[in-house]
Amino acid sequence: MIVARKHNINKDEFDGKVVLVTGANRGLGLAITMDLARAGATVIMLGRDLGSLEYAYDEVVDAGLTEPILYPLDLEGATPENYQELQDNLLSQFGKLDGLVHNASILGTQMPIEQYDIKLWYSTLQINLSAPFMLTQFLVPALLKSEDARIIFMSSTVGREARAYWGAYSVSKFGIEGLAKTLSEELEKTKISVNTVNPGKMRTEMRRTAYPAEDSSTVPLPEEKSKAIVYLLSTSSPKINGEQITISD
């Protein structure tokens, strides 16, 4: 299904809500964080590097938005014990989680499968697919405490149709689609909904790396896509489950 990218979010729409966003320090993750904080949400900003999270934190706070919480965690090396600690912290501080946005990803490299670097293959699958699986597993107990919890897995066009040379990135996004669909069936009778979102092209570091020769001024900013994602996280949008959502360009 296609969702329009323009949405008006009320200032107090997320008052009292807690949402965790991965890769929240820059790109689409930061744009989603800003929009959620603007609507009153307490955002748990998960990112690999504390310094860059602090930089992003200042942006949110300097804009006068709801103060976020920083959670440094490298999704490549994170262990079940790290995820358990996150669950314990979250439940003791907030008692629930209302939204989980699996946004962090790496591009890997663009190369034929025959030549794909094996170490980079493992890293890409770890960050883009296995980490979202583990994070979800450990956060479902907190999501079940919410009256209306929403999980969004960020996907891609190449996670829905195959394209040569997109290698581990494409495979990880196909995997995300499978993970989300399976989870949506398992949680069907709960208050948690699970969907994938293809945000479409955005002017971020990932896009610049994938298309170095492109005129970036023709590519939408992540801030032009984030409101649609915040709309999908909001209880004022109809609850949908198990869908492949695309944000219009």
Ligand SMILES: NC(=O)c1ccc[n+]([C@@H]2O[C@H](COP(=O)([O-])OP(=O)(O)OC[C@H]3O[C@@H](n4cnc5c(N)ncnc54)[C@H](OP(=O)(O)O)[C@@H]3O)[C@@H](O)[C@H]2O)c1
């Ligand atoms: N940009 C596009 O055109 C486009 C199109 C379709 C889908 N998407 C999807 O949209 C999402 C956001 O993309 P984007 O363009 O905003 O990407 P981006 O600018 O490259 O940002 C990626 C984010 O993921 C984080 N990350 C990477 N490895 C990590 C790790 N090991 N642990 C924790 N965080 C890690 C990065 O943190 P660091 O700053 O520490 O590296 C950064 O915050 C991704 O899921 C992507 O696949 C993007």
